[in-house]
Amino acid sequence: MENQSDVVDVRGLACPQPVIRTRQALEASQQERLTVVADNETARDNIVKLARSLSCGVEAEQRGAEFYISITKPEDFGAALEPLESQLFLVASNSLGRGSEDLGKLLMKNFFYTLSEQGGLGKVIIFINSGVSLACTGSPALDYLLELEQDGAEIFACGTCLDYFKLKDQLSVGQVTNLYTILNYLQKVPRVIYL
């Protein structure tokens, strides 16, 4: 006996309506499960992507010319719709990990590249010591940091460190800060990630 689930029919709808209707139904529905009926592979693929991006379980089945997509909401579905809790990244070097500095610099670049895909909301990024160079002209991660900042991330570079490396006038993203502010953020933000 199948559990009760709401059904959304998106057959005949043009992009991006299938994804939008599905999202609306997921937000409005009280049921744990939602079944979406689509009539093309693109709609099926995009609805599956939407479901995964909202941390839902999803299964798609083809019956003839139609696609039945079964979506199961996680218990904390409400949280999936809210922005992530605040995260602070304390970046204390321009190289990630130990063993090879060249590899470390590449890893750091790729790290910010991957981070920038998540968007900037709720993120605080603080650069200290050699990490400040990542926020300055010529940094391999600069484009990603600018994108994060544009999307709501707060970015800071320690002033003492910028002075030490003579980079104060080359800061290209974020603001200059000091240890009072840094300490305040470290203590206030629930999740601190040290790089």
Add this chain to the structure above:
Amino acid sequence: MGPGALAEILDHLPKFEHPDLLVGCGVPDDAGVYRLRPDLALVQTVDFFTPVVDDPYTFGQIAAANALSDIYAMGGTPLTALNLVAYPLCTLGVAPLQEILRGGGDKVAEAGAVIVGGHSIQDDEPKYGLAVTGIVHPDQIVTNAGAQPGDWLVLTKPLGTGVLATALKGGLLDPEGERLLGETMSALNAGAARAMRQVGVDACTDITGFGLLGHLREMACNSGVDLEIDITAVPYLPQARKLARQGVIPAGTSNNKEYVTPYVEWTGAVSPAEQDLLFDPQTSGGLLMAVPEAKKELLLAALRQEGIRRPSVIGWVVGYGAGRIMIRGI
């Protein structure tokens, strides 16, 4: 129209040959080129489509910029343009059409060209674009078939107009996102073309409906080379990746994927959202140039000088080959 369907149609077209037809349908490129004199050739192209934004003036600007781009991609200078209009006059009235034409006219004037006429028909769905004629010196034509091993690939506009336009249609794009989308699509490739002519490149194409990988495939295939792309170097419009991850993907992406996937190899990790964006159909995208190592920095400097905010070196030509593209993930 998807690349697969188009290729099938073009295969059955009668082939024209003429000693003065320098670039025709034989090797598909951005525009046709016909020599008039030893020092002068005509460049011709045509482009029109349905609205991608709500504001009629902006739509006119975008459609015009898109049509003019193909002239620039060949190394040419636009001279004259003809308006192409399909429009439901009874349902929408005259005012929006006037705004579309004003937008198009302003963009043509910005390009230093003139609108010499046009044609309009009744249609249930509005469409607008231009047929554009330009000129180029026969020795200075830039085709998409000249890429050489060792060349760097430089892209002048970020990707993601397909995803953002889809988001806009679905009410999922904020005003700032809408503004950036309009700005990038209505930006002329004139400055990029000037930089290109000044420095000299081996090949060029503009990135439009077939997506980055579709147009790269054309360049690779026509040039007889294999390409490698560094996924971390590909620029995207703000929010593009987030929206792609949420499934806000235009219909054209799957056509492009189907056609180009046989020629693409993936190494390392590339997120599904980024994969989709590499096939995202672009409207009025940037120029993609293949430039020799010795001229790369000069080209980047010239592009910045012309106001290109983020010229990106996205990959290189690895060697002669059958037109394969390797995407290097992280």
